[in-house]
Amino acid sequence: MSDTRYHPPVRLFWWTTKRSYFLFVMRELSSLFVAWLVLFLILLVRAVSRGEAAYESFWDWADTPWVVAINLLAFAFLVLHTVTWFNLTPQAMDLRLRGRRLPASAIIGAQYGGLLVVSAAIAWLVLR
């Protein structure tokens, strides 16, 4: 018997049809920018290890408009990455305290607290 069912096609831009799908695809895309920032950091460490001239030329390169533009974009995606993953964590973690499930706000709050502590420690290292 032939298949008389209709098979709805998946459109190339299916992720533009709903806000939640779009945000999801942007969150997935943000991984590329996370990878870029890791690479940027590795290049910085390499420049440091190669002496002052290499260090200076790294910052000359990092000051060029297109690198600044990429880094600004990367920062925006990094914020999206952080916020969306922090919001999703309570669903993946079933933490119980005295038999009762820890509320989502406590888990999300703890993550922002951790972020604040790490950021403050790095700021202290860089700015002191």
Place this chain on the structure above:
Amino acid sequence: MTDESDDNITMRVTRYRPDKNDPPVPVDYGVPLRKEWTVLDGLNHIKAEQDESLAFRWSCRMGICGSCGMNVDGEPRLTCATFLSDYAPGPVRVEPLANFPVVKDLVVDINDFMEKLPRVKPWIIRDDDVTEIDGEYLQTPEELDAYKQFSMCINCMLCYAACPVYGLDPDFMGPAAIALAERYDLDSRDHGARERLDVLIEHEGVWGCTFVGECTRVCPKHVDPAGAIQRYKVKAAKESVMAFLLPRAAGR
């Protein structure tokens, strides 16, 4: 057929009749807009008064049976729990559940789900010879609470219609099946976690999920399949690490 007066709303229903229209076409029907009428009531009105050939599934009218799931204005919904007045002045689009092959009009083919469900063994598995004949399996209220949320699933498949991963890769086990596996894993009477993990640790099991989270958002019973899947990933990851660190202890 449409009537745009205050007391009417247009329902734009997707019709698919394999012998007549391929691909499916939207057809407008005017139905009375009454405060207490659901989308399902509107469809029944169309079938009774305007076109008896319209095909759709329904049964209980009270959010228990899970058969009347359709896409309403692009969102997977139980049509018996979706009020027409929320879509006034209309038109309101009524389409078959997304991501499933369409058999006729609003009726989709759910065989894929029916084939997947038993693969996660959604029943109590014991590793001893105790049966119900030996007495009841007793459980404390806390033990019931551990899995109760995941036992509320009515197999309506709205989560499959909302899941883009399932749309792109029909081999993916899908939200409801994994949530039901978790329901039995968390049951204090069950010993089958190992057997289920063997099925779900595969790529088409939990790792297919990219945590879009739409399954949880559309679930009419607040089952939270996305949460179940992520917790399963934690379990699967732990299992893989243990197998790597303690190869001889693995597979207990």
